[in-house]
Amino acid sequence: MATISSAGIGSGLDVESLVAKLVAVERTPITQIAKRTDGLKTELSTYGKVQSALSSLRDAAAKLTRPDTWGGTQATSSDSSAVTATVGAGAAVGNVSVQVNQLATAQTLASTTYASSTSTLTAGTLTIQLGTHSTDVDGNPTFTAKAGSTAVNIDVADGDTLNTLRDRINAASAGVTASIVNDSTGARLVLRSTDTGESNGFVASGSGGVSNLSYDPVNGVAAMVQTLPAANARAILNGIDISSESNTLKSAIDGLNITLLKTTTFPPVISIGQDKDAIKKAIAEFTAAYNAVNALLRDQTKYDAGSKTAGALQGDSTAIGLQASLRSIAGGTTSLGGSINRLTQIGIEPGSDGNLTTSDTKLNTAMGDLDSLKKLFMGLDSGGNSSNDGFAQRIRSYVDGALSSNGRVAARQAGIQKQISSNDKRTASLEDHVAQTEARIRAQYNALDVQMSKLNGLSNYVTTQLAQLNKSG
Structure with a gap:
């Protein structure tokens, strides 16, 4: 028949409680390692956010280094109620006079x-x-x-x-x-x-x-x-008679789609010029992406004395280095933009928190010299001095390096992951040690329990015999 036993029955000791307390002491290093691992995982997750924000900054900077960003055109009409136009590839800068004599109609x-x-x-x-x-x-x-x-x-x-x-x-x-x-x-x-x-x-x-x-x-x-x-629609474009079966002239002038809305007595003028709105939008996207990176790094590396809490990357040299390098580039100079050599001159200035603010007045003034503004962002130093390249070029190049397979971000992520793996291995080893320790302690208490049970049995026997002698005497 199977034997039913429970630790402590023989001795009367609370063996389970004693074992649990001793094992808890043995598990203290595991708890400490788990806490450190949680912190490392938070760091790794934060670096994932940093990587994403830097990628967005790189893309925004790269857009300002592309010729098509600066070479885009837009069309405006002097009478949009009569004639409108949109530009496509190949549209030449200039003016087009459009006299609408007849609109196309359907029978x-x-x-x-x-x-x-x-x-x-x-x-x-x-x-x-x-x-x-x-x-x-x-x-x-x-x-x-x-x-x-x-x-x-x-x-x-x-x-x-x-x-x-x-x-x-x-x-x-x-x-x-x-x-x-x-x-x-x-x-x-x-x-x-x-x-x-x-x-x-x-x-x-x-x-x-x-x-x-x-x-x-x-x-x-x-x-x-x-x-x-x-x-058919009948119009005169820059003095040339045009006939079209529709009121949309898609191929009359390369790269320009003209829509006729009503007949005119005086020819409206369509002006094709550089798309300054698209350029301003690209600059706004660049500053927004920069500010997103700066704010993320600032929040994750700071220490809040009031709440006594630190950001996940507080004291992290890689994160602090990224922040410092980007701020250094944004506050630098280049000689490629002619009279414009700093971002502050076009209204883009760093605030006390490191974020870039934009003055529309200064930027609109700078838009009057698009060639210099273009070089300020996308210029490349002919002598190979990369520190004199345009700001978008330098930001894009720096972020590309930081995000490369052997760059600062990847190296730091690999280092954190290595620490996590090392902690996991140490934890597994300690778990084995705790299991062995628990088994040894239980064996010791079980042996004690058996001996105490025997002694208690002997004590009871002696007590009974003495009692019998006293009665017979």
């Missing part, structure tokens, strides 16, 4: 009035053909089918309504859009070319119950009324 036809949109029709077929309306030398109407297009037939069944016909036309992909206009007189079917331009005009031939939806000037049929003809 539009309206039917006679029906009682309502649910009025029923009788069977028939409506045929639609895209093409160009014109006149011959005698002034007679002509129609030339659009190249690549074919006539489209829309069948109408008895009992179909005006609504049904509208939906069938729109589903037929005939190059024509149908709608219904309702007013106090009833409902009318309106057909409109899907696209503007002369070649997107159309004729409609109706038979049977839809013969009243025909429009064919060549054959003298005008059951539907034309409310708008198909027409």
